Amino acid sequence: MTLAEAVEHDMGPSTVPPPKSVVFVVDDDISVRESLELLIQSAGWQPELFASAHAFLEHPPASVPNCLVLDISLPGLNGLDLQKRVIGERPELPIIFITGHGDVPKTVQAMKAGAVEFLTKPFPEDVLLDAIRQALERSRNVLGQSAEMQDLRDRYASLTQREQQVMKHVVDGLLNKQVGGELGISEITVKAHRGKVMVKMKAHSLADLVKMSAKLRMDFPTKG
Numbered sequence: 001m002t003l004a005e006a007v008e009h010d011m012g013p014s015t016v017p018p019p020k021s022v023v024f025v026v027d028d029d030i031s032v033r034e035s036l037e038l039l040i041q042s043a044g045w046q047p048e049l050f051a052s053a054h055a056f057l058e059h060p061p062a063s064v065p066n067c068l069v070l071d072i073s074l075p076g077l078n079g080l081d082l083q084k085r086v087i088g089e090r091p092e093l094p095i096i097f098i099t100g101h102g103d104v105p106k107t108v109q110a111m112k113a114g115a116v117e118f119l120t121k122p123f124p125e126d127v128l129l130d131a132i133r134q135a136l137e138r139s140r141n142v143l144g145q146s147a148e149m150q151d152l153r154d155r156y157a158s159l160t161q162r163e164q165q166v167m168k169h170v171v172d173g174l175l176n177k178q179v180g181g182e183l184g185i186s187e188i189t190v191k192a193h194r195g196k197v198m199v200k201m202k203a204h205s206l207a208d209l210v211k212m213s214a215k216l217r218m219d220f221p222t223k224g
Helices: 003-011 030-042 053-057 079-089 104-112 125-157 161-171 176-183 187-201 206-216
Strands: 022-026 046-050 066-071 095-099 117-120
Touching: 022 030, 022 053, 030 046, 030 125, 046 053, 053 079, 066 079, 066 125, 079 095, 079 104, 095 104, 095 125, 104 117, 117 125, 125 187, 125 206, 161 176, 161 187, 161 206, 176 187, 187 206
Parallel strands: 022 046, 022 066, 066 095, 095 117
Antiparallel strands: none
């Protein structure tokens, strides 16, 4: 038995723990950042702390569920200005605003722009944690949808040009014979291409294929 096998025998098969969800915090008050860091860690998430909006913008987006806890009053680029940047550059990132001063107009502006929550300091820890959970769930759903769309794009990209042409006509409702007439190929050849399309696209039925094309909003090639 090798050393690796012995270790696996004693400890069981090695497993890689799933990556933690990331909670970004942007607040110029170091005491707030430190307290939020401890709170976020206690909930099992990974905190990433920034003292300014510009420092946050220089950090790459996360590929795991993530959200942003954002102080509305920041030096330089303030919270609302950063929200506008985030909407333009990282629209999938949910934002939770925190502030030391209640401001109804700013609250309304932030919420209309899609903020998950707007909390006034001091706020109960459980209220913030609930808001973070909600934001991370929203992020998780968006990431899942994005991964699904990318998978569909990859499947479509694996089709040959002729297969893409056949797929277009099939989802448009043409029969195999009609597709052959449009493309100048035999009905048997159409059937062969159609079968490959179904396999590569992982479609179990024509209805599946139609749904996929609707999601992709494809611009099918019409010449070949």
